[in-house]
Amino acid sequence: MQEKPDAADLLATAREVVLNELLPALRPEKAIAARMVAAAIALALRQAAAPPMSEADLAALAAEIRAGRHDPGTESHAQVAAFLRDYARARAAVSAPKVLG
């Protein structure tokens, strides 16, 4: 067993230091860099905690969509639409959870 605190705890704690101790002490023009560091840590934490994504053949799916093979009216339309919704939700949950409400 690895020693605690683990990666998630360390990153979360480091993020608090960036926001609470470093940010107020920085020159205003450097505030944005500190906020970006905090955002990157938060994003990395969400990505590490996220369930693995499906192994779908995305290149083939993209080509089929472009060729119109999943257009409304096709048999696969509803299934592909549902897959894309799940896929987009899983990606947004890591990169931009706020948009999921």
Added chain:
Amino acid sequence: MDEAALRGWLARASGDDALRITALTRLSGGAIQQNWALDVEVAGQALRWVLRTDAPAVLAVSHTRPQEFALLRAAREAGVTVPAPLFLCEDPAVIGRPFFVMARVEGIAAPHRVVKDATLGGGREACVAALGRELARIHAIRPPRADLDFLGDPQADAALAAIGGLRARLDAAGTPRPVLEWGLRALERKAPAPLPPVLCHNDFRTGNIMLDAQGVAAVLDWEFAGWGDPHADLGWFCAKCWRFGQVAQEAGGIGPRDAFLAGYGRPVDAARLPWWELLATIRWAVIAADQAARHLSGQERSLELALTGHMVPELEWDVLAMAEAL
């Protein structure tokens, strides 16, 4: 920068042998262009100019400085609020690259300030109405125009050309993006019929427009201008992805859409706007992915570029909803 060579050239261009450069400082700027604040004394008068030139690594998709100078002149003649274009030097021997000089305009373009600071723009509704008028003046420029011949012939179908251009960029980037493909295919199925082409700014959005307390100080960043469907600019300006958090203010995060369109004043086919707003969302996703690719490839390691890539999933989430509603 060879200041003596620059001074000599400016003296000849301005017709004042005694022209003096009193300050020349690099402004923060993009990876594509370099902007220099240039203070001069001409005929006893202190003037504040901007010198604009290419960065050493020029991006092929953007216009050259002589072309941008021609666009600024055309825009100014059409009554668009742009910095006055003053002198163009196409001789690379003077400072190493072609450059042009324009008047220096004071104001605020930073998007998060523009959407939050109600003292900017002369009132929120008035501001978006004024921006609508600016866009209408841009769209009054029609082909053919000998001075803008570098724009090439208008596309026969601007909507389908836009879809084709984004697919080509996705293919060149090489990352499969089924959600963006889904949106593009929805656009393709519902593409609007072509309209007579007008000059489109192609990056008319909050962040590229400078405001002061009175109103619009300058419409900036002309490097993507070209012939197209006027609704492309309207959709780009109104798209949710360019509201910088002020989602309820549908005109660029600044004010109401109705006031913007009323200021625009020209006939608008309202049914085309959702189409072009979806295209705008996909276009920004493609650009954001390309920016992250510059970080990932090692070409330009940057936390800002890295985080820009993580905007893509939010845009994709919007693309699905917009495609559904189209």
